[in-house]
Amino acid sequence: MAAVAATPADLPEAAKARGQYARAWDRFKRNRLALVSLVFVALLVLVAIFAPLIAPYGYDETNYAAIRAGFNTDGYLLGTDQIGRDILSRMIFSLRTALIIAIGAEAVAMFLAIVIGMTAGYMGGRVDQWLMALTDILFVFPSYLLIIILVTVFGRSELTIFVAIGISSWVGTARLVRAEVLRLRVREFVEAGKAMGANGPTIALRYILPNSLGPLLVALSFGIPGAIIAEAGLALLGLGVQPPTPSWGTMIQEGQQWVLVSPHLLIWPTGLFALTMLAFTWIGDGLRDAFDPQE
Amino acid sequence: MADVILDVQNLHTEFRRNKTVVRAVNGLSYQVRAGEAVAIVGESGSGKSVGVRSLLRLIPAHGDVVQGKAHFKGIDLLALSEKQLRTIRGKDISFVFQDAMTALNPTMTLKRQLTEHLIWHGLANKETATQRAIEAMTDVGLDRPEVRLRQYPFQLSGGMRQRAMIAMAMASRPSLLIADEPTTALDVTLQRQILDILKQKKQEGMSIILITHDLGVARYFCDRVIVMYAGKAVERAPMADLLAEPAHPYSTGLLDSTLEIGMSGQELRPIPGNPPNMAAIPAGCPFAPRCPLAEERCRVEPQRLEPIGPGRDVACWKVSEGLTTATPAAAAQGTHTTEMARR
Numbered sequence: 001m002a003a004v005a006a007t008p009a010d011l012p013e014a015a016k017a018r019g020q021y022a023r024a025w026d027r028f029k030r031n032r033l034a035l036v037s038l039v040f041v042a043l044l045v046l047v048a049i050f051a052p053l054i055a056p057y058g059y060d061e062t063n064y065a066a067i068r069a070g071f072n073t074d075g076y077l078l079g080t081d082q083i084g085r086d087i088l089s090r091m092i093f094s095l096r097t098a099l100i101i102a103i104g105a106e107a108v109a110m111f112l113a114i115v116i117g118m119t120a121g122y123m124g125g126r127v128d129q130w131l132m133a134l135t136d137i138l139f140v141f142p143s144y145l146l147i148i149i150l151v152t153v154f155g156r157s158e159l160t161i162f163v164a165i166g167i168s169s170w171v172g173t174a175r176l177v178r179a180e181v182l183r184l185r186v187r188e189f190v191e192a193g194k195a196m197g198a199n200g201p202t203i204a205l206r207y208i209l210p211n212s213l214g215p216l217l218v219a220l221s222f223g224i225p226g227a228i229i230a231e232a233g234l235a236l237l238g239l240g241v242q243p244p245t246p247s248w249g250t251m252i253q254e255g256q257q258w259v260l261v262s263p264h265l266l267i268w269p270t271g272l273f274a275l276t277m278l279a280f281t282w283i284g285d286g287l288r289d290a291f292d293p294q295e
Numbered sequence: 296m297a298d299v300i301l302d303v304q305n306l307h308t309e310f311r312r313n314k315t316v317v318r319a320v321n322g323l324s325y326q327v328r329a330g331e332a333v334a335i336v337g338e339s340g341s342g343k344s345v346g347v348r349s350l351l352r353l354i355p356a357h358g359d360v361v362q363g364k365a366h367f368k369g370i371d372l373l374a375l376s377e378k379q380l381r382t383i384r385g386k387d388i389s390f391v392f393q394d395a396m397t398a399l400n401p402t403m404t405l406k407r408q409l410t411e412h413l414i415w416h417g418l419a420n421k422e423t424a425t426q427r428a429i430e431a432m433t434d435v436g437l438d439r440p441e442v443r444l445r446q447y448p449f450q451l452s453g454g455m456r457q458r459a460m461i462a463m464a465m466a467s468r469p470s471l472l473i474a475d476e477p478t479t480a481l482d483v484t485l486q487r488q489i490l491d492i493l494k495q496k497k498q499e500g501m502s503i504i505l506i507t508h509d510l511g512v513a514r515y516f517c518d519r520v521i522v523m524y525a526g527k528a529v530e531r532a533p534m535a536d537l538l539a540e541p542a543h544p545y546s547t548g549l550l551d552s553t554l555e556i557g558m559s560g561q562e563l564r565p566i567p568g569n570p571p572n573m574a575a576i577p578a579g580c581p582f583a584p585r586c587p588l589a590e591e592r593c594r595v596e597p598q599r600l601e602p603i604g605p606g607r608d609v610a611c612w613k614v615s616e617g618l619t620t621a622t623p624a625a626a627a628q629g630t631h632t633t634e635m636a637r638r
Contacts, residue, residue, distance in 0.1 A: 196385035196412040210402035
């Protein structure tokens with residue numbers, strides 16, 4: 001039997017049939033806005049992780065001699081708030097809160113979405129009907145109301161907040177996962193896996209899930225800012241993380257009370273918040289285009 | 296017949312959607328002996344693929360094997376639980392699918408795909424599995440198997456992928472290999488190479504079921520052929536006999552519509568009409584509406600396989616009652632013969 005002597009590189013087929021993730025990354029890179037946004041978010045994550053090293057003051061360090069200090073006064077680069085805490089430091093620590101909320105909430109949401117979406121799509125029949133009925137009910141239930149109930153009952157720790165946000169935001173992604181399972185489970189390689197003797201969990205986790213990561217990644221990139229906004233919304237209602245832990249939401253909520261006399265209390269955190277949301281939106285757009293080039 | 300390793304009797308598989316019942320396989324029987332290659336041929340939708348996939352319950356969820364027996368080495372596959380079937384799939388019976396482009400998992404390296412099932416089935420441990428995968432890859436002519444093992448399917452060409460899939464199926468050294476249109480998606484030179492691999496495997500003693508719509512592919516290495524129409528076998532014959540003298544009018548039509556290299560002075564005749572709607576198969580012979588020899592009796596009387604020679608049976612009363620001899624290829628469609636004579 002003659003061996004096929006050809007390296008993948010010199011086959012035209014190999015060139016056009018590159019891995020879907022490699023191709024997606026190529027397309028993502030071509031989108032400048034998305035790339036810049038990604039770098040920006042990466043920077044924010046680094047700042048959040050090293051917050052105690054970077055922040056010039058502690059987040060709860062008050063200085064009653066410098067209350068609502070303005071831009072670059074008394075050694076406070078972005079000024080101080082109504083009880084003399086450094087706004088820059090509080091913003092840096094707010095990034096931490098946002099990061100914890102975002103990762104926690106999305107971990108909960110993704111876990112629920114994958115488990116429920118996969119079960120529904122893979123099992124089909126009755127199980128599918130019941131699970132989809134459950135998602136439909138949650139879908140029409142106002143998610144803020146659900147979060148508020150959960151936070152009121154279980155307290156305002158970061159843990160309860162992200163769990164509550166997670167529980168209220170998995171529905172859309174679960175439907176997406178289910179659709180992906182329905183699309184993939186009739187594909188030939190899934191059938192081939194079964195023909196090799198793979199069992200249900202193997203098919204679900206090794207054959208279907210890895211092949212539906214693209215849409216999940218897009219959902220994640222829209223879910224993260226969603227979670228951060230949800231926390232900010234809670235904070236505006238006075239249900240954000242327990243003070244003195246800073247979050248963008250609490251900073252904005254406190255700042256708005258002084259907006260006529262010291263607008264900078266509101267402007268800085270709101271500005272960064274808006275920029276971050278915008279960056280996530282652009283990343284999400286970039287990812288969606290990267291995985292769905294037809295549009 | 297002690298050496299029969301697969302004995303399928305009266306298999307019925309149905310697909311249900313709402314109130315429609317599609318009887319994809321409708322009383323199919325066949326045997327495969329050890330070391331034998333059997334071809335199942337027929338048009339798209341004739342149930343040839345379902346008739347084989349049903350054995351391992353590799354059919355869509357709305358499909359159901361409603362009747363029949365399928366003894367593989369003495370065990371009735373159709374009576375096994377899903378869990379028991381899993382111990383046979385990929386171990387004793389392996390599949391090669393039509394399109395290796397889509398039948399390999401795009402997110403797994405070849406190493407994973409070629410070794411994982413060996414470990415599931417307890418045929419090897421992590422180290423020996425890799426060794427076996429390399430052997431299987433060398434066997435099917437994949438060069439530099441050590442390098443290939445680290446690659447993903449997208450890094451391979453179409454031919455290499457089909458080889459990799461055969462290697463995957465072979466690595467467990469199954470006693471029966473089911474190849475479902477293994478060459479349909481390949482170009483002609485690659486087809487030949489893949490068929491050579493299968494032929495070699497047969498010579499090494501493996502039993503093979505080849506599902507194809509192309510008699511030209513089937514004749515390359517198959518010993519026997521089962522011609523399927525509308526979910527049933529209409530003719531079962533040794534390959535050489537069928538090629539020399541197809542008995543059933545459908546076999547004749549199939550042979551006449553097969554294109555072959557070196558064919559000259561012969562006309563390619565498609566079979567007129569379309570296969571029946573499988574949700575409403577006509578009573579009597581399902582081929583009657585397209586059959587040039589059909590009479591009233593064909594339309595009302597169901598046809599059963601009747602022996603007409605050694606190892607040969609046919610589901611056509613006209614043939615089995617000797618009213619028409621096994622039709623020399625082309626004679627079945629009367630008016631065309633004169634046309635051919637003029638050439």
